[in-house]
Amino acid sequence: MAAVLFDFSGTLFRIESTESWLRAVLAEADVLLPEPELIRAARDLETAGALPGGAFPSGRLPDAVAAVWDIRDKSAELHRAAYTGLSRQVPLPDPALHDALYDRHMTPAAWQPYPDTAEVLGALRERGVAVGVVSNIGWDLRPIFRDHGLDPYVGAYVLSYEHGIQKPDPRLFATACEALGTDPRDALMVGDDRRADGGAAALGCGVHFVDHLPVSRRPDSLRPVLDLIR
Incomplete structure (x- = not known):
C-alpha cells in the first residue's frame, strides 16, 4: 500500500x-x-x-x-x-x-485522539506511506489536527463540505488519492461507517473498519492497519 x-x-x-x-x-x-x-x-x-x-x-x-x-x-x-x-x-x-x-x-x-492514533500515523510516515483524511463534515477539521500535533502526518485533507460531495461517493476518495499521487488500487481506506467509508471499494481501494467507540474503550484498533500495509 x-x-x-x-x-x-x-x-x-x-x-x-x-x-x-x-x-x-x-x-x-x-x-x-x-x-x-x-x-x-x-x-x-x-x-x-x-x-x-x-x-x-x-x-x-x-x-x-x-x-x-x-x-x-x-x-x-x-x-x-x-x-x-x-x-x-x-x-x-x-x-x-x-x-x-x-x-x-x-x-x-x-476532540480527543484515540490512544494509538499518533503511533500509527507516525509509523506510516516512517514507512513512507502517504496519509489522507477523508471526512463527511461541515467544517474545517485541520485546526484539530494542528492542536493535537498530528497535522505533520497528514498529506491531504478531503472534506465533503469543501467539495459538495459526500461519502460513499467514489469521487471523494478519488480526490484524496489524486492529491496524494496514489493509484486507488494502492490505497487503504480506514473508517467506522461501513456504508460511507465502504464507498472506497468501488475504486479498488482496500477497506478496513474500526468500531466507533469512546476513546477509553478502544485503545488499539488502529494498530492492525500497520500489518495490512506490509
Missing part, C-alpha cells in the same frame, strides 16, 4: 461526551443550571442526536432537519442547520446556547 486514507470522527478522533459538551458551553456562557436539570438536558440532547460526532437521533427528525439530514455534510450551512435544528428540540435557558453548542464542537478541546 502506498497510501492510507482515514475517516476522522470515530476513527482517528472521538468527540467528547454530550454532558461534557453542555457543561463546557454553560461554563463559558456563565450560565448555571441545577445539576438535575443539566443532566436531563444532556440526556435529551443526546437522544436528539444534537452533538455532531456523537449519537445519531433516536426519534423522528423535525421536518426542517429531515429536509437536509441526508445532505448535511455537503456544506457548512446545511451542517449547522441540521445540528442546531436538533439541538433546539431541547429547551435551554438562553436560545443563544444552541449556536454556542455547535461552535463548541468545532474546537480542539472537544
Whole structure:
C-alpha cells in the first residue's frame, strides 16, 4: 500500500461526551443550571442526536432537519442547520446556547485522539506511506489536527463540505488519492461507517473498519492497519 486514507470522527478522533459538551458551553456562557436539570438536558440532547460526532437521533427528525439530514455534510450551512435544528428540540435557558453548542464542537478541546492514533500515523510516515483524511463534515477539521500535533502526518485533507460531495461517493476518495499521487488500487481506506467509508471499494481501494467507540474503550484498533500495509 502506498497510501492510507482515514475517516476522522470515530476513527482517528472521538468527540467528547454530550454532558461534557453542555457543561463546557454553560461554563463559558456563565450560565448555571441545577445539576438535575443539566443532566436531563444532556440526556435529551443526546437522544436528539444534537452533538455532531456523537449519537445519531433516536426519534423522528423535525421536518426542517429531515429536509437536509441526508445532505448535511455537503456544506457548512446545511451542517449547522441540521445540528442546531436538533439541538433546539431541547429547551435551554438562553436560545443563544444552541449556536454556542455547535461552535463548541468545532474546537480542539472537544476532540480527543484515540490512544494509538499518533503511533500509527507516525509509523506510516516512517514507512513512507502517504496519509489522507477523508471526512463527511461541515467544517474545517485541520485546526484539530494542528492542536493535537498530528497535522505533520497528514498529506491531504478531503472534506465533503469543501467539495459538495459526500461519502460513499467514489469521487471523494478519488480526490484524496489524486492529491496524494496514489493509484486507488494502492490505497487503504480506514473508517467506522461501513456504508460511507465502504464507498472506497468501488475504486479498488482496500477497506478496513474500526468500531466507533469512546476513546477509553478502544485503545488499539488502529494498530492492525500497520500489518495490512506490509
